[in-house]
Amino acid sequence: MNLPTHTFQKYAGHRQKMIEEIMNRGIKDLRVIEAMNRVPRHLFVRDSFHHKAYGDHPLPIGESQTISQPYVVAAMSAALQLTGEERVLEIGTGSGYQTAILSELAAQVFTIERVKSLGQQAKQLLDKLGYTHINYKIFDGTYGWRELGPYDAVLITAAGPEVPQALIEQVKDGGRIVAPIGDDQGQELRVYTKRGKRFSMKRMGDCFFVPLIGKYGVPEGE
Numbered sequence: 286m287n288l289p290t291h292t293f294q295k296y297a298g299h300r301q302k303m304i305e306e307i308m309n310r311g312i313k314d315l316r317v318i319e320a321m322n323r324v325p326r327h328l329f330v331r332d333s334f335h336h337k338a339y340g341d342h343p344l345p346i347g348e349s350q351t352i353s354q355p356y357v358v359a360a361m362s363a364a365l366q367l368t369g370e371e372r373v374l375e376i377g378t379g380s381g382y383q384t385a386i387l388s389e390l391a392a393q394v395f396t397i398e399r400v401k402s403l404g405q406q407a408k409q410l411l412d413k414l415g416y417t418h419i420n421y422k423i424f425d426g427t428y429g430w431r432e433l434g435p436y437d438a439v440l441i442t443a444a445g446p447e448v449p450q451a452l453i454e455q456v457k458d459g460g461r462i463v464a465p466i467g468d469d470q471g472q473e474l475r476v477y478t479k480r481g482k483r484f485s486m487k488r489m490g491d492c493f494f495v496p497l498i499g500k501y502g503v504p505e506g507e
């Protein structure tokens with residue numbers, strides 16, 4: 286990572302406490318824990334929130350969107366069971382924090398954001414931090430990114446009524462999709478594993494995400 290040592294060390298104590306919290310909450314995947322220990326989360330929120338960046342809660346990132354809470358980032362990343370070889374598609378770049386964690390865990394990351402300013406800001410920061418194996422797109426992610434697929438794993442960071450069909454088609458056999466499913470009345474995190482034409486599904490518990498707005502998600506303005 287291309288970062289002056291003092292910038293990284295600034296919140297080392299806060300970051301250590303965040304790691305202890307996510308481990309206490311049951312995250313055991315050492316690769317995920319190490320990734321979260323390497324990425325300076327405070328840089329993904331605006332300056333006035335730096336001191337809050339490592340608390341276990343979401344924070345606003347502008348455009349009515351949020352950076353997900355550390356435990357949720359850890360749990361979703363662990364559920365993908367990445368080994369370092371994979372090509373991962375992320376829907377909802379947001380601040381780019383989850384994108385950075387994924388790129389610490391996989392070979393290549395493809396990330397789509399529908400809000401141009403957020404996507405551009407995230408790319409700028411991730412470029413600066415030296416993440417070179419990320420592909421960016423500003424578009425409606427409910428279509429996926431068919432030209433560059435198929436993917437070993439898909440992570441959706443906004444909630445819709447179901448996993449969009451295009452994303453199901455773009456996952457390899459044996460691949461996983463992690464997604465929040467539901468609306469503002471209730472949501473749960475789910476892990477799907479593709480087995481031929483079928484999927485097995487595991488529930489990970491309740492959650493609350495911003496809506497997956499798009500053609501095969503939640504209509505804009507709802």
Ligand code: SAM
Binds near residue numbers: 346380381425495
């Ligand atoms: N993973 C992000 C992070 O670490 O900051 C958090 C993302 S935030 C909870 C969800 C993001 O999904 C928002 O930035 C939102 O604009 C984006 N989003 C919602 N619908 C989308 C769609 N159809 N395609 C792409 N991005 C979408």
